[in-house]
Amino acid sequence: MKIVHVTQPVAAGVAAVVRELAVSQRERGWSVAVVCPPGRLADRLRDEGVDVHDWPATRTPGPRTVTEVVRLKKILDRLDPHAVHLHSSKAGLAGRLVLRGRRPTIFQPHLWSFQTAHGLLRHVSAAWERLAARWAHQLVCVSDDELRAGRAKGIATAAEVVCNGVDTTVLRPRSRVAARRRLGLPDVPTAVCVGRLAPLKGQDLLLTAWPAVLASVPDAQLVLVGDGPMRDRWRAIGDHSSVRWWGHDTAVADFYTAADVVVLPSRAEGMALVPLEAMASGRPVVAFDVGGVRQSVGDAGAVVEAGNVPALAEAIAARLADPVLATGEGLTGRRRAEVLFDSGRVGDQIATLVDKLVGEGR
Structure with a gap:
């Protein structure tokens, strides 16, 4: 062939x-x-x-x-x-x-x-x-x-x-504390967003939601992994000590492992890889209800109305504040990744x- x-x-x-x-x-x-x-x-x-x-x-x-x-x-x-x-x-x-x-x-x-x-x-x-x-x-x-x-x-x-x-033999649940140590991140409630900094990926919506997350979880941190044309403009929105602008990194496994929750704030998708990679890593997902998200995430996190920034903030905060909820959804996600994806x-x-x-x- x-x-x-x-x-x-x-x-x-x-x-x-x-x-x-x-x-x-x-x-x-x-x-x-x-x-x-x-x-x-x-x-x-x-x-x-x-x-x-x-x-x-x-x-x-x-x-x-x-x-x-x-x-x-x-x-x-x-x-x-x-x-x-x-x-x-x-x-x-x-x-x-x-x-x-x-x-x-x-x-x-x-x-x-x-x-x-x-x-x-x-x-x-x-x-x-x-x-x-x-x-x-x-x-x-x-x-x-x-x-x-x-x-x-x-x-x-x-x-x-x-x-x-996704390759579920490479992406697996591992120690959150060890991953944060390798990345030099403080051991505090952590949300991670992986993706190109472009309008379609919606990081501006996540940054708009972030102050409401901090109101519920004051010691939380947000790690944005990726680069793109909107980086400078969006840094003006997310100019806060709790937001880490990591830039592009091809080795994303540690970022998923370091997260308490992985966020996908996209405005449109076919079926994004980020939720699948997060689930394979045993981490819950919070995402807008765009193409393929409900089909991929299932019960492994929260899927909220597309563009609903308050709902996004509430779902992120809930998982940062409740490790039991986040861990349970992460286990569900791992099973979904192995069986379906x-x-x-x-x-x-x-x-x-x-x-x-x-x-x-x-």
Whole structure:
């Protein structure tokens, strides 16, 4: 089996999914290549022995898109794979323009483009997805919510829901005190938020809620792990001694372990990896009710109305103030991660889809 993954973006959850699938499929004995822009993902894949082809594409459509499409066509023609797996909106745009259904094609949106666009662009994005649906043989959605959103816009491609997964052998419950010592954090009630500092991820909403959390738990601390375009602006909101601006860090396991609660304040998601990683680490999750969150979190924390800042603050404070509640939810989360969201199960599901798709094509 020869499969090519095409991805842009190359960071955060999408990159983690692509890497897991590429490594898993190579271990099955498949010939696997990843086409993506140069950077951390490409470097890591090469270190792990995966064939990588540079595709210097930007994250959003623009004047360079035509050149990007031409470059991608040359790469795919040269590789001549049995199937192509397109990840996220930009790769989905370029890849479907190149392939146009002539080769078995999987498209995995990882959150629809029209769910993050506004105004006219939102309508244009939805129209494009309806048009391009004919050029994908298999749609893979990471949550039931994501599939429903696509169907509501008239996207009728044959679809399967394959929830994101995490390596539950690497992420495990460990000593909270030891993790805080390694990170140099004080041993006080701790909320952790992991994610790119960008409007979609909603850290500004969490920072707005934080004073209410401190009113209930005065010695609490908030650790923000990540960097991004909103860092300087949002530091003005969260300019408080209890807020730690950690910046980007690829080794996030200790941060989950150090937490009493992990917070996901996103404005939109397909199915975020952060709650799954937190649950695998045995920590409860507090999140807004956006795509895939209820399906992933279940009883392993609190899912509050999207954008409801007071409710977010109340749920965080409750778990920082009540270790018994937080521990119980953490144990529930660990069980959910092992049974429902282990990355090995994800790899098996995708491999089955690819085998079926290529077999039908032959």
